[in-house]
Amino acid sequence: MDKIKRGKNALSEIINQTNAWEETIRLVTEKAGSLKTLSEGIEEVVFTGCGSALNVAWVIAPTFQYYTGIKARAVPSADCVFFPDTIFTTGSPALVVPISRSGDTTETVMACEAAQARGMKTLSITCNPESQLAGMTTETLVLEPASEKAVVTTQSVTSMVLCGQMFAAIVSNNGEMIEQLKSLPAIGQGDIQKYHDLGRRIGENENITKFAFVGSGPYYGLARECQLKIKEMVVLPSDSYPVLDFRHGPKSNVDEQMLVTVLMSDSARDAEIAFLKDMKELNGIILVLCEKANPEISRTADYLVEVNSGLPEFVRLILYLPVIQFLSYYKSLLQGQDPDNPRKLSYYVALEGAIGS
């Protein structure tokens, strides 16, 4: 199969994802009333999922708590099944939010059952209206326009993050945040060609053979998603860490073949700039994703993306992902992979019996 045919679905889903963002905002807005009712009296929210959906949970949970003041955390679906007492507390009214593109991932369906068995309300975020999750939760946010033909998740991830951000804005009655979120599709659309060109340039750099992605706060979840895209599509070594944690061991792997990508926040910006310089001294190839660079960042970065959104750090999040999706796509082709159907992967994981194949 020639290069262009391989991954044509993934490429089109990456390029056109801002349409899915637009639809996501519309769909969540339609449900604003029932989302408010659902969260009344809730003291804790547990976001859960597997794979990319777990990464989405890692992004949404800190964002939700930051805006609503309601305790929120992200946990792997399997932990809800096997370690429920470490997740669900008795006595505090909680909402459990299972996230799943397919809506049929076994562990996530079982996590939802475990929450319901304890009398908790549930809200599913999925792209599949026919799925088990969509049919079983107290309320559901179905983002059908964000569903995908490709096995690898791209537009579904950014759309499910946006959905979680909208949920936070609605629960906290934050009209300003809603307006800011509504500006994302146009900003993303305006810059998609820029992300495409740079992602392709980095993806086709044959000197890069391993990857590390680091982020602080909500950016850690995004870093996890970036490393997963490389692992799935490119099948080369790829890791993710909280920014400062990378100095505690993982930095020993940095060399002139490693792309170290820093997803910059505002809150930890100075510490992250110092980190960049350290990685440069270790001979890493540095990619910086930030709102706006300063001379120090521009000098240190080998590749630089400024999203120039004018938006707060918890709002602009998804603008960081397209360039890494493009990078993964082009590197995948170079490695002889098919980004639409990476080896050994399936659209979702269905386990037989109680749990296990």
Ligand code: F1P
């Ligand atoms: C989807 C998922 C993907 C992952 C892999 C296996 O689950 O975990 O994130 O890339 O292909 O399936 P879900 O979002 O449908 O639950």
